[in-house]
Amino acid sequence: MKTALLLGLLFSGSIVKANVVTESFYIKNSNPQYLQLLKTRPELTIDHVEAGGFELYGPKGLGKFLTTNNIPHFSMKIASLSAVRGYPSPEETATELKSVTDKYPNLARMFSIGKSVKGRDLWMVKLSKNVKVDDNRPEFKYIANMHGDEIVGRELMVKLIKDLLANYGKDPVITNLLDRSQIYIMPSMNPDGAASVTRGNAKNIDLNRDFPDFSTSDNKDITDGRAPETAAVMNWQKDRHFVLSANFHGGAEVVNYPWDTKADKFPNEAYIKELCLEYAGLAPYIGASTAFDNGITNGFAWYEVNGGMQDWSIFYKKDLQITIEVSNTKWPEYSTVDYYYAQNKPALLKFMERAIP
Numbered sequence: 177m178k179t180a181l182l183l184g185l186l187f188s189g190s191i192v193k194a195n196v197v198t199e200s201f202y203i204k205n206s207n208p209q210y211l212q213l214l215k216t217r218p219e220l221t222i223d224h225v226e227a228g229g230f231e232l233y234g235p236k237g238l239g240k241f242l243t244t245n246n247i248p249h250f251s252m253k254i255a256s257l258s259a260v261r262g263y264p265s266p267e268e269t270a271t272e273l274k275s276v277t278d279k280y281p282n283l284a285r286m287f288s289i290g291k292s293v294k295g296r297d298l299w300m301v302k303l304s305k306n307v308k309v310d311d312n313r314p315e316f317k318y319i320a321n322m323h324g325d326e327i328v329g330r331e332l333m334v335k336l337i338k339d340l341l342a343n344y345g346k347d348p349v350i351t352n353l354l355d356r357s358q359i360y361i362m363p364s365m366n367p368d369g370a371a372s373v374t375r376g377n378a379k380n381i382d383l384n385r386d387f388p389d390f391s392t393s394d395n396k397d398i399t400d401g402r403a404p405e406t407a408a409v410m411n412w413q414k415d416r417h418f419v420l421s422a423n424f425h426g427g428a429e430v431v432n433y434p435w436d437t438k439a440d441k442f443p444n445e446a447y448i449k450e451l452c453l454e455y456a457g458l459a460p461y462i463g464a465s466t467a468f469d470n471g472i473t474n475g476f477a478w479y480e481v482n483g484g485m486q487d488w489s490i491f492y493k494k495d496l497q498i499t500i501e502v503s504n505t506k507w508p509e510y511s512t513v514d515y516y517y518a519q520n521k522p523a524l525l526k527f528m529e530r531a532i533p
C-alpha cells in the first residue's frame with residue numbers, strides 16, 4: 177500500500193499515454209507485487225513479462241523512483257559496444273537496399289513513406305512481378321525494427337529481400353509469391369532508434385504504444401499528436417488493403433496473436449492460432465520454446481499492450497497481423513544473424529504464402 181501511494185505521488189498527472197520511454201529497466205520478479213503495482217500506472221510501459229522478471233519503461237525520474245522504493249532494477253542499456261559495431265548504420269542499410277532493388281527494376285521498388293524525427297527516410301520495398309503496377313493481387317506486409325534496439329528483425333528483412341530477388345525464376349515457392357501477390361517490406365520503422373540503439377524514436381516515443389487503440393480513450397483513427405514514424409505508416413496504409421501482415425520484435429522468442437489490448441477472444445482465433453503454430457513450427461528454435469506452449473501466445477494473456485500496431489492494423493484496417501519476437505537478445509552479436517535467418521526463412525516464406533488464396 178505504501179508503494180502504491182508513493183507511485184501516485186511521483187507520477188501524478190501530466191502524462192497519460194504509456195508511450196514515453198526515456199528510461200528503461202529490467203525488474204526481477206523477486207516480489208510479484210511489483211508487477212501488480214507498476215501495472216496500475218498509465219505512464220509506465222511493461223514489456224516482455226517472463227518468469228524471471230519484466231522490462232519497465234517510463235519518463236525521466238523512473239530510476240530514481242525505483243531506487244527510492246527499494247524495487248530492485250537494472251539498466252537495460254546495451255552492454256557491448258562491439259556488438260553494436262557489427263551492424264550496418266541506417267544509412268548503410270538504405271544504400272544496400274537501394275543497390276539491390278535497383279538491379280531488379282521489374283521486381284522491386286524502393287520508396288520512402290515519410291521521415292523520422294531526425295529526417296531519415298522511412299524506406300519501404302515493394303516486391304512483385306510487374307512491380308510498378310498496382311493491381312488486384314493480394315497485398316502482404318512485413319514491418320520490422322519499430323523498437324530501435326530490437327535489430328534482428330531488420331536484418332532478417334534485408335536478407336529476405338535479397339533472397340526473394342535473387343531466387344525469382346529459380347525457386348518455385350519464391351516465384352509463386354512474387355507472381356501472385358504484392359509484398360511490402362519495411363526493414364526499419366525506427367531508423368533513429370536503430371542509430372542510437374534505443375527502444376523509442378528520437379523523442380523517446382515508443383512506436384508500439386503510439387497507434388490508435390479501440391479499447392482506450394485514444395480510439396480515433398487520426399494521426400494528430402502521434403510520432404512522425406507512426407503517422408507515416410498510418411497515412412501510407414490508408415491506400416492499401418493488406419490481407420495479412422506481421423511485425424518483428426526482439427527480447428523474446430515467440431509468435432504472438434491478437435488481441436494485445438483486451439482479454440476478449442479474437443473472432444478468428446482458431447485461424448490466427450493455426451498461422452502462429454505454423455510459423456513457430458517452421459522456425460524450430462521458436463517452436464521448441466520452454467517459456468511458451470509450442471512457441472505461441474495470446475497477446476493479452478502474456479501482457480497487455482495499448483496502442484500497438486498489431487491491434488490497430490486488424491481493428492481499423494482489417495489487416496490481419498501477428499507479432500513475431502525473433503530473438504531473446506535484442507541486439508545479439510552480428511555474426512548470429514545468419515543463424516536467425518536460416519531458422520526463420522521457411523516460416524517467413526510460408527507465412528507470406530498464406531496471403532494467396
Ligand SMILES: [Zn+2]
Nearest residue numbers: 323326425426
Ligand atoms: Zn519490440
